[in-house]
Amino acid sequence: MERVNPATGEALDPIEADDEAAVEAALATADEAFESWRDVPLAEREELLASAADVLRENEAEYAELMTAEMGKPLAAARSEVQKCAWVCDYYAEHAGEHLQDERVGAEPGVDSFVAYEPLGPILAVMPWNFPFWQVFRFAAPHLTSGNVGLLKHASNVPGCAEAIEEVFREAGYPEGVFQTLLVGSDAVDGIVEDDRLKAVTLTGSEYAGRAVAETAGAELKKTVLELGGSxxxxxxxxxxxxxxxxxxxxxxxxxxxxxxxxxxxxxxxxxxxxxxxxxxxxxxxxxxxxxxxxxxxxxxxxxxxxxxxxxxxxxxxxxxxxxxxxxxxxxxxxxxxxxxxxxxxxxxxxxxxxxxxxxxxxxxxxxxxxxxxxxxxxxxxxxxxxxxxxxxxxxxxxxxxxxxxxxxxxNELTKSDPRLPFGGIGDSGYGRELGKMGIHEFVNRKTVWVQDAEMPEDEPAGE
CATH class of the missing domain: 3.40.309.10 (Aldehyde Dehydrogenase; Chain A, domain 2)
Structure with a gap:
């Protein structure tokens, strides 16, 4: 993948893209990883997310420099972006258990009825270049912690950021395959979405890209969340x-x-x-x-x-x-x-x-x-x-x-995203929500469970 420093117009060292075999291997790894990751206790997943926040803070200068080189973000703003990513990790490390606990729903005497929040599986995140760390972490922090596994297709001009984000999770101790980066172009997205092993897609980008992904995912009956810009x-x-x-x-x-x-x-x-x-x-x-x-x-x-x-x-x-x-x-x-x-x-x-x-x-x-x-x-x-x-x-x-x-x-304030509040749009700005309690519930199965004691059927009246 070719890269250009936008502050100088000069080329940066290119990064090798993934071929079809690498994509297939990543999907297979994600599918296998989900089977064990979903069963990891939530408290352990929260601890790993807290460790990811630590990795971000420890390497703040390195990650900020990478953003500045690849997409031109002022260095101070890039450092702030890394700090915000650590914040969203902190938030879900503290609150995922609260947001994902079974929700009791009264039904009948003697019945235990509740809603359980269970992960879906491998999720593809198609992310843009403008906030190359934050956009990814506001997806990954809640949805990895809820038990899903993530596949990142990042913008083609920030492949270094994409690789660095995968390294954050690796250094934090996440198991192999729970979060992977796919260095592919947009032309590969449809095939990934159509793969039976993938269960859902989230995209932040243009209206055109959102419509294309939603059309493919809709044909496959797969859940999508779209954030498509604003005016x-x-x-x-x-x-x-x-x-x-x-x-x-x-x-x-x-x-x-x-x-x-x-x-x-x-x-x-x-x-x-x-x-x-x-x-x-x-x-x-x-x-x-x-x-x-x-x-x-x-x-x-x-x-x-x-x-x-x-x-x-x-x-x-x-x-x-x-x-x-x-x-x-x-x-x-x-x-x-x-x-x-x-x-x-x-x-x-x-x-x-x-x-x-x-x-x-x-x-x-x-x-x-x-x-x-x-x-x-x-x-x-x-x-x-x-x-x-x-x-x-x-x-x-x-x-x-x-x-x-x-x-x-x-x-009396500018519009901003906040880990504690739901974020998303309506109309051509997309649908679904990220962040907060509503955000972590986007990619879970809201399963209704009804439990009552077994009862023997009453004897039928004897015939004449």
């Missing part, structure tokens, strides 16, 4: 703390150099505070440092040249449609794939940055007359992953949060 609204109402909204909004738009599914993608601002917000927001975006991700910067490069080109093409089409560039708007003239923080105003409702997911540090601002128009515009998308509402009235914020059609809404 998250960031709504600033007339009673908002504008300075706080602008400061947080700049972070919300540029986390991971703007390459986040739950980044703020559309800024919807009440006309009474629009001028004030634009001035403050542009100042916040302009103050962000862009540069070598090994340095103390806020933004690194875009992960690939084609991604930067696609982003700039969206900006150009939007400007042609009538948008005004307040800041940025052109790739930086330097080696690597750098795009600056960019702010667009006067954005037509049918412009590219309004109708398409924008995966980079580009912020379109839309002015609205009232909260009714704000909610209508917030919901004017097929993507429903996250959202943010800014108001000093908590009751108003709660009411409008309920009206936004998405998997999550944060009031």
């Amino acid at each position: 998250d609204p960031f709504v600033v109402l007339d009673d908002a703390d504008v300075a706080a909204a602008a400061a947080t909004g700049a972070r919300a738009r540029t986390i991971n150099s703007g390459q986040s599914c739950i980044a703020a993608k559309r800024f919807i601002v009440h006309e009474d505070v629009s001028d004030e917000f634009v001035e403050a927001f542009v100042a916040e975006m302009e103050a962000l440092d862009v540069g070598d991700p090994h340095e103390d910067v806020d933004l690194g490069p875009q992960a690939r040249a084609d991604l930067m080109e696609d982003l700039h093409e969206q900006v150009e089409r939007s400007v042609e449609a009538g948008a005004t560039v307040e800041l940025g708007g052109e790739p930086l003239d330097r080696d690597g794939f750098f795009y600056p923080p960019t702010v667009l105003t006067d954005v037509p409702r049918d412009a590219a940055v309004a109708e398409e997911e924008v995966f980079g540090p580009v912020a379109p601002i839309f002015e609205v007359a009232d909260e009714t128009e704000a909610i209508a515009l917030a919901n004017d998308t097929d993507l429903g992953l996250g959202g943010s509402v800014w108001t000093e009235d908590r009751e108003r914020g709660t009411r409008l949060a309920r009206e936004i059609e998405s998997g999550a809404v944060f009031v």
Whole structure:
């Protein structure tokens, strides 16, 4: 697999891909490993997960450097990502037993009826490059601990991260085959999904990839969980703390150099505070440092040249449609794939940055007359992953949060994932949930068990 350092445009050492024989061997190993792994006591699986958290913390610098080299994440952010992976391991090491304990359901006197949560088997995780460790660990931490085994098909530009993640579990003491990496291209996914030994699939990626995997899995009657991106609204109402909204909004738009599914993608601002917000927001975006991700910067490069080109093409089409560039708007003239923080105003409702997911540090601002128009515009998308509402009235914020059609809404905070809370979307953003109690229940058999004493049938009445 070819790799390119996005900060320099220079090639990294390639990593050898797996052939069909290696994939077949991995599936056979996973199938065999599941038979014994499912019977390992839950307390032992929790202890192994806690050990994985220790391995992550011990090797934080190494894993962060690997992310920075392969996909350009600023080094400080990469270290934070490793820490978050350790956190999700800690969470399920502490709470998996609580989430997976039998749930008693009253039925009849003398009957013991309950729901048991049992693992399904080998699960394929198709994961993206933008959070190359976190996306994998939010799958692996709950679902390995519930007794499943994992097969990772990672994005082709982060194969080093994929290998490192497998090594984390190996160093933590997991048995052979409980977690394996498959270094294969997207063309191999259908065949893996169709294999009878595989029981379920989770994918984080594009809508196109999600539809393709769901179609194949559906034909095989296999469970899927999909997270397919977002076009998250960031709504600033007339009673908002504008300075706080602008400061947080700049972070919300540029986390991971703007390459986040739950980044703020559309800024919807009440006309009474629009001028004030634009001035403050542009100042916040302009103050962000862009540069070598090994340095103390806020933004690194875009992960690939084609991604930067696609982003700039969206900006150009939007400007042609009538948008005004307040800041940025052109790739930086330097080696690597750098795009600056960019702010667009006067954005037509049918412009590219309004109708398409924008995966980079580009912020379109839309002015609205009232909260009714704000909610209508917030919901004017097929993507429903996250959202943010800014108001000093908590009751108003709660009411409008309920009206936004998405998997999550944060009031006076940026949208974020948290091991303790369910994460996922609706509409074209996908279905199913990761994280929290709901997340660990996605890939288990919710088995109903009914137990009562055996009773002899009553004698039938004697005949005449």
